[in-house]
Amino acid sequence: MSDELLEERARASAWFRELRDRIVAAFEALEESHSEGPFADAPAGRFEVTETKRASEDGADAGGGLMSVLRGGRVFEKVGVNVSTVYGTLGARAQAAMAARKGIPGMAEDPRFWASGISLVAHMQNPHAPAVHMNTRMFWTPHAWWFGGGSDLNPCIEYAEDTAHFHATQKAHLDPHGAEFYPRLKEWADEYFFVPHRGRARGVGGIFMDDHNTGDWEADFRLIQDIGSAFLPAYLPLVEKRRVMPFGETEKDAQLIHRGLYAEYNLVYDRGTKFGLETGHDANAVLMSLPPLAKWV
Template sequence: MSLRDSIADEFLAIEKEFSAEPLKINRKKWDRPGGGGGEMTVIYGKVFEKVGVNISIVHGKIAEKFIDEIPGAKENDGKFWASGISVVSHMHSPLVPAAHMNTRFIVTAKSWFGGGIDFTPIYYNDEDYRFLHGKIEKMCNGFNFNYYPQFKKQCDDYFFLHHRKEPRGIGGIFYDNLSSDNWENDFAYTQAVGKTFLEIYSFVVRKHMNKSWIEEQKEYQLIKRGRYVEFNLLYDRGTKFGILTNGNPDAIMMSMPPLVRWQ
């Protein structure tokens, strides 16, 4: 909740720097049948066409037909507990990259952390790539020098549209089943992922948000967003976990862009 508030406050500050027009902010709590719930926060502005920040703390029992899908669930009679935060931003400007960040902690008979950061620019910018990856690598190296190369590769492999034979964006890091002998270190790393995302993404948004763009670039952005939708519906583990655990469908589909186009 603290990270959610920090992200929402920073994004609202960016909106006020860009425009004095009133913003549309939707915040809605939801309860999960079977145990727990969460809260959705969605902002519609002039910089962020749509940005959602979801938090959830859910528990209960996984349906028998899905029990083999979740590590450790079968050994725990399907019982689970999970908490997480998820951020997805879709921007008005095609010159500002879309972004995604999530972290989670899941408990069955086993327990582990997972999450990641990744960026989806409409137009590749080498300076942004080096800045974003450089900051993420520095954060990772503060915990384990193997994390960045390992989690970067996992991100590149994960955020790939196999049916299109193309990556979703410029990557970042992705990790799952993180459970070392040092729980506090694993948790500190997961917290650092969220804080680093806010720091570096706010910088990139401010860097590009006032640049002018043309309608042709906007049209290409809508087509590029179609790839984002395809990935989330076909491959995304968070989407699948939410469905398997009877999560809130509005919260699960919060990641979808407000406008998209295929042609």
């Protein structure tokens, strides 16, 4: 393996960890600053951090990461921010899924892989404050490498101005890479985060991409960094505005029902959930995205 490749992987892994640290600090600051409105008298939430390990069939070191979860805070009912760097060999089911989706030749002969990324899901105390998902990642095999990820907003009570701000911020971060990126990644998110058996999207969209490899690693890395950097300025102003709003049983009921939709999508369709479980990553970390409470009618 070349020194250049080792350096690229190290830089990507370090970036995802840096982004994780920045988000955790920002979310804990939100908890501290929430001094009026619902839940203002509750203790400020703090992240509980647990090391995770990937289970390797032969017992060899297969990497791991950090699972950071905040539960029962003033602002967040449950939020998880996971970061990991895992490696080893893909099992038969994971090989088949990857080969079929990405069309990568030679995986049966050499199924080695390396993957690093950050994954975040936030479920809110106040139904007016939107839930959100974000992940970015780099994946490598001896046959190819690529970047993927994005973020999408999942409000149970929709506000047009919130949706507009979320999308405009992402567009502003993508436009320096080319005017074609935002509309393409927005359309991709609309398709990817659609729940077929419900005939609807799980939220109000965002941006998403996968299998991104232009052959210019530096350019592609800058793109994934800007996708990650867009998250906090796109999301924090929405939470700061909505966390103080009063709500009642009707709004809470709408939130719990919407969470059921979110859980259905993640358990039935989400590629990251399937890949994490099939490659032996910590199940609690993989399923961190599920809400603490949900409801079905």
